[in-house]
Amino acid sequence: MSGVIDKIKERLKDFRRPGYYKEFDHHYAIVIDVDRCNGCEACVVSCYAENNLPVVGEQGCEDNRVFNWLRIERYIEGEYPDVKVKFIPVMCQQCDAAPCEIGCPVYATYHNQDGLNVQVYNRCVGTFTCATYCPYDVRRFNWFSYKWDKPLDEQLNPDVTVREMGVMEKCTFCIQRIRGVNDKAKDGKRKVKDGEIQTACAQSCPTGAITFGDLMDPESKVSKLAASKRGYKLFENLETKPSVIYLKRVMD
Amino acid sequence: MKRRDFLKYIGVGGAGVVLGGVFGKISRPPGAKLIPYLIPPEDIIPGVGAWYSSLCTQCPAGCGTVVKVMDGRAKKVEGNPLHPVNKGKLCARGQAGLQALYNPDRIKAPMKRKGTRGNGKPGEFEEISWERALKILSANIKDLSDKGEAEGVYLRTNTVRGHLDKLFGGFMESLGSPNYSQYELYDYRSLRFANKAAFAIDAIPHYDIANASMVLSFGADFNSTWISPVNYGYAYGEMRQGSGVRGRLVHVEPRMSLTGANADEWVPIRPGTEGIFALSIAYAILDAGLYSGKDVAKWKTALAGFSPSATARTTDVAAARTLKLAKEFAAAERPLAIGGEVVAGYDNGVSSLLAVNILNYLGGGTGAKGGIIPNPDELFFADGTQEMDFERGIAGFVKDAASSKVKVLMLHNTNPLFTTSPKLGLELALKKVPFICAMTSFMDETSAMADLILPLHTSFEEWGDDFTNPAVGAPVATLMQPVVSPVFNTRGAGDIFVALASAIGGKVAEDHHWMSYAEYLRAAWNDLYDKNAEISRGTLTFDGFWNKLLQEGGWWKKAVNPSGVKALSTTPKKVGKGLFAKPAKFAGKMSDYPLYLMLYPQAGHLDGRGANLPWLQELPDPITTVVWGSWVEINPVTAKQLGFKEGDKVRIESPYGSIKAFVFPYAGIRPDTVALPIGQGHKLYGRYAKGRGVNPIEIIPAVADKDSGAMALNCTRVKVEHSGGSGRLVKIEPTAKEHGKPTQHGRPIVQTITSREYKRLKKETT
């Protein structure tokens, strides 16, 4: 009897594993050193350029419908003259136990083999559940059919879908770049080198605060940075197991 | 085939033919329709991006870029990983350069004025052909030069370095006009003058922030806009978490700018007294016997009046704090003091920056590592065209124009009407100029005054190069190559001048006999290659070198054993003569105008040039998170006294005018100061910029620094009162009503550790 129960438990364990894979090929992660980050927002524009994020205009911003997949949060604490201003870049945390994946009824958001929490725009029916369940407020919705004034549309990245009205979207860890580099490595019959894949934000970050890499590779830069004693994750107590690791800012 | 199918095919085919025809006509000349797709160009593989190295021209920092081009279109700009200035990184403005290339508001063809000058309505210009446009311009210039009045030809550009600068200079010289100069709102001329005065280097050195163990920044917002923000941003990251000890950053500024926000300590100093504060730190260093160089006694007498206790009242910084900072500075292994544009923006800017240099000298901030490293420029600036003309700033030009000396004015990518105070009278002066030709990509305020508009290529369509200045302690040259075919009927400035030279004829044509600017550029580089063994080292032929240049994006020397600035060219006696003893003067009586006005460049727009790019408009200001508009920062205490809350529309009135903006209560600004960003408030400049926000330069007086000729931005007092009116403050962070206070509400989002804890952790791990 107990054997049967164990078997069921084992089954359930598999089932509960995000994405329902026995194991993942990679664990892509971003380490953000908040002590390096100076809040310059280069990453934000880089993300706009790479991922075809629409510009929503003044009214859109007023309505809080900005498409900043990556946002720099700014907190001002204290009273004059002891003021502390703190910055932190927040993007999709690519949670291992992602609440959004539970919510989506149509599997538009799910875990892929690379350990990424991906969004399939074509499957999305727009129930907003993922965005509501997301504790990090990183999901963005296509409220309208956004247009680019010609010829601004010529800049659109052909590697990234231009999303249609009514679908949810979010930071993908620049999955098109991950795919591109992996394919190239496959063609060359070699392994992907650490640092070969760079997300748009990590690539442009002037201070080097953002580092992208594979946590499954113990020699990678992110693995080493992630082991830092300054490391923490956002709202770790929610047990979402985020893949974005922050390093604490040194501040007196 | 069924009848229905036949009709279907006919329909689809017909539509295809029509569409193809239309697209074909738009995109390329008739002959080139089919061939490229039968025999595709080798570098265009559909769906595969090619990366070309180039140069970013969104600000004068001179970062090297690589541009991803797919199917003949530029898709993404990244930093050139090989480039020593930006090291593979790129800032928001650089990233947004693509939107300048594909901007819907670019000027699409040469235009000639139809109506009267001044308000720049689109109907006032008519499109003409390039031949005609060049003919008009060359006729105007030729007319003058034939009359022997060639000095009536003026050329004003934005910051241009490299061979375009040489071409401009050479052209004007051949023409016989000395009136070629560059204008930029933030051209750091005060800093250059101060460096010249202190260290006898007429240039901006490389500030080695990366290796400094303590940076004392006097209003230098190097994280956001100052000189070379990407380089300094990289340096900032390295200083904090590089291989060495974590550097400490102290920021001295009345307003907590982005750099202030990142600093470990912020000193909210009274505006205009930064120089005095720098000297009182220097005094404290001397007084504590921490300066071990020569002339100790002389320095002591020279700085006698600057004891921390004596200056505390003036600077509003407690003497104890000054002493503490002085000790810290002198004790730091590699201290560095930098003076920025906030300090340069006072009417005593040069002397304040000089004071910062003195502090560097006395406190030991001039070392080779983590200090001030001069940029040897003999390689690229041997003929000295890059020297700054301190006397003939924009004020000098206005004087010339007002006295009708300017007959033909050529403007290149510059918009001084937007960036100078109306009190300077530039607009009136421009109206007196008989012929203005604007070479620009966008219809901005100054271009609207022109009689002839020549649309320029953007940096993605043009050849060019840049001798980065300031470089990074060693010469850097960056090459710019066209990565896409021109989007509109535009031309490069170099090509325009080469064509102009041949049209004018005579000596000018003789001196500039090339067919195109690209040819000139190559020839000039060939020249450099032949002359300098340093450049030619490692390559066999010029062709090989040129290919390498195109591939790597430029040529640069590794800084081997850089040396710091050791010598001081001024003497304690000169310093003591009271060159900078007085705080800055502000227009307006304290009783009528109780608040100091500070202007600063908005991170995304710099001096306003980024305002036409939608990405930058939608990019939240790092501190306030405001988008698509202007705001005024007021201390919450002052705001409460005046009865303002966030988002109120207020009138900011100086003795020279008034503007309206929305209140953003910001705890990081002195209660006696208000700050406004520069960048918005364009009257023209495309659909994204036009009529958005306000331009605070409109309410400042036209005060120039007497030494450097720099226009002072922070030189007036204002009063702020309720105005009411339409519009609203749009922020990425929702308004205060929902938010309460902009704090974390005790949530562990940005987690911090103290520096003591950090040291302990570091000890544990090593």
Add this chain to the structure above:
Amino acid sequence: MSNNESKRVIPYSEVNDDVLRTMTKTGPGYYVALVVCFLLAAGLWGGAWFYQIYVGQGVSGLQTPAFWGIYIANFIFWIGISHSGTLLSAILFITQTPWRRSIYRSAEAMTFFSVMTAAIFIFVHMGRPWNFYWTMPYPNQRLLWVNFLSPLMFDVLAISTYATSSMIFLYFGSIPDLAAVRDRTTGWRREFYGWLSLGWRGTDAEWHWLNKAYGFFAVFIIPLAVSVHSIVSWDLALSMVPALNKTIFAPYFVVGAIYSGSAAIVTLMIFVRKFLKVEKYITIDHLSKLCMLLLVMSLIWSYINVMEVFTGWYANTNYENEAMIYRMFKSPIAIIYWLMIATNTVAPLFLMFRSIRRCVPIIFFISIGINVGMWIERYLLVVSTLPRKYFPFMWNSYLPSLAEISMTVGSFFFFAVLFLLFIKLWPSISIYEVKEDIGIPRKKPHTKEMDHEDGSPTWYI
């Protein structure tokens, strides 16, 4: 039967006539009301929805952290309304409560219609409603199964099951009446109801099977109804939003649903008896009993509301407490919160008094108040929590846009249209059960025991 006003024994034929009168003899007022309601429903809801589909979800006031707004509030509200009817009918049926008989038909219809309204709100709320069928588990060429872990998927299944069963429940109970209508009408009605009544002849066997089936559904539908609203609550409770992620939500929602549903029934009954002039069937006694139910539900609901505050307090979780404080003390959310407490906790307390329970205007207003309050509850649940999740930087407030308000108002008219059609096309009072209530006319007043003496059907299950 303790019915004071209907001392007069109503003849069977009068029952038939009265009910049929509501179906056949309609004045112009009815048509005017129907047309007005239809136009308003089509304009306010249909028009606004079309506009939203055409332009985009952006016409709503939804925004980045507040992705759920008034649509979801409406959805929960209408699902809540739906609870009373069927649940009331079924529970009261099983417990053999006699006063249920004259009101249950309308209540069941209300259930069905409000489930319909609620279901449409799901589609209104979707970003791409034209792909709604992707949420259905069926073999498809997309080779994609639906995500059964998703509470929304539970919703799809629960609501569709509930809608189907409550429709069948309504239909089964109506068959003898449909036959009665068939028998007493001519023309298209005879044909239509003949078709609907499935050839009902009233034989013993038919009665027997009908009672069996009805009894089965009555038992079946009770857990179903409870589960539906529990599942709806999980839509919210399974999120990680402070003040939504609570285990108390399932009972909270079920109680709230029965509460709001009963209030809606009271409101509707008052309308029905007034405008259809069936006061003799839906008597003040019925209303008074419903009011007792309201009182009880109000007390349970209030208790859970208090418990909600304790959840965060006991657990000492700051975010939970902050969210509750925001809801209870920060204007303007707090204003409507306390309005809700006034209408749903304080006002129903007056129903303790018999005189108030028997005063139709007062109970009408109290019941309307409860409905408004319950709508506020749902609105608050979504609006006071979602815009304020974990990141203060993203904190926000949500205000419904014109399109959303228009659709909300329109949904009430849509419901009214359905209900108006119902009373015209369906016997809105159960003829045969009212007759049971009256009993067989005798000289002596009817007593319950006589059922058995008489040999009239007993339908225990």
